[in-house]
Amino acid sequence: MARPPAARQRALDAFAHIVVRDGERAAALEAVARAAGISKGGLLYHFGSKEALVAGLLEHLARLTEEDVAEMRADPEGATAHILRTSAQFGSDFEPVYIATVNLAQAGYDEARAALRAADTAWREAVLDEVGDEAVARAIVLLSDGIYAHAAVYGGPTGHDIAELRGLIAQLLAARRDS
Amino acid sequence: MARPPAARQRALDAFAHIVVRDGERAAALEAVARAAGISKGGLLYHFGSKEALVAGLLEHLARLTEEDVAEMRADPEGATAHILRTSAQFGSDFEPVYIATVNLAQAGYDEARAALRAADTAWREAVLDEVGDEAVARAIVLLSDGIYAHAAVYGGPTGHDIAELRGLIAQLLAARRDS
DNA sequence: GTCTATACCCAGATAGAC
DNA sequence: GTCTATCTGGGTATAGAC
Secondary structure, eight states, X not given: OOOXXXXXXXXXXXXXXXXXHHOGGGOOHHHHHHXXXXXXXXXXXXXXXXHHHHHHHHHHHHHHHHHHHHHHHHOTTOHHXXXXXXXXXXXXXXXXXXXXXXXXXXTTOHHHHHHXXXXXXXXXXXXXXXXXXXXXXXXHHHHHHHHHHHHHHHOSOXXXXXXXXXXXXXXXXXXXXXX | OOOOOHHHHHHHHHHHHHHHHHOGGGOOHHHHHHHHXXXXXXXXXXXXXXXXXXXXXXXXXXXXXXXXXXXXXXXTTOHHHHHHHHHTOTTOSHXXXXXXXXXXXXXXXXXXXXXXXXXXXXXXXXXXXXXXXXXXXXXXXXXXXXXXXXXXXXXXXXXXOHHHHHHHHHHHHHHHHHO
């Protein structure tokens, strides 16, 4: 696959960051173009419309999600540790794209909803394969969603103690195995 | 306090519902007015600007949150049961106002962020007073946030099994008391 | 207290030069 | 591949009638 021009990717990154930081409203083509270091016309060469810009972001998310799930399953600490760790990780490649998508879903872009559903399902399955307990797997993904929701709303590190959560989950799994 | 005219409250409700259903973008003054059964001019009589409309919604949220926390603390099943139950409750008065506020926070209205922080803190304290375990209290509020995030993104009942979550939490608390 | 009409502004999109 | 210039639609807000 031919490497897309740098400006295109820069535009996508700028779009995601503005959506996360200031909301969808603020992510006007003009503002995105400026942040990407091109003009509005230049941006509209790469993406023929705002819809196309959103579609580009969702494609990017799909790619990153696939990688993320593969990493989860391969993580020596386990899928649960991975999902909690990355949920709270400010500064990853994945996070701004995911949170921007949450934002877009709530701004009324229905395609964004579908993308999030797909990610959630993939995560839950990976966690389930590790813990082997449906109820706990659902709860773990819910915790991860809660952490992301905090990041999306407050726009910064969430301050949630991941080690603490992992400890709770380990205790819970142990208690359920015993009973 | 003088009872505000009915049209005002109808406008507020309409605003919240459109924001939840279709996003902030779709909640144009025109659309809100139509849904409330008044004209754009009539709406702008009650709320001099869109900012004022948002402020009105946040005030409403503050009132409802106060009531909700009082109910939590008085709930015979306990604060934890209450927060999980109401998080998943589609059709309450509280839910659309809360989710609309989440949406507005992400659309860039900073005052909405502050309102959400206040609600989260009040909830966590109420839960903590019940369970007496900081880590578990944080996790419970996080689960509730996760449930709300689902409702906000997917716009309907979340399908999370509250009884299941309550069971997990009870098991966890028991395990921690033993150790 | 609510309406209509209208002014204003800005975001999204097009045309065409370079 | 990127630019400038320009059009258009729609959302916010004001003025003033009823």
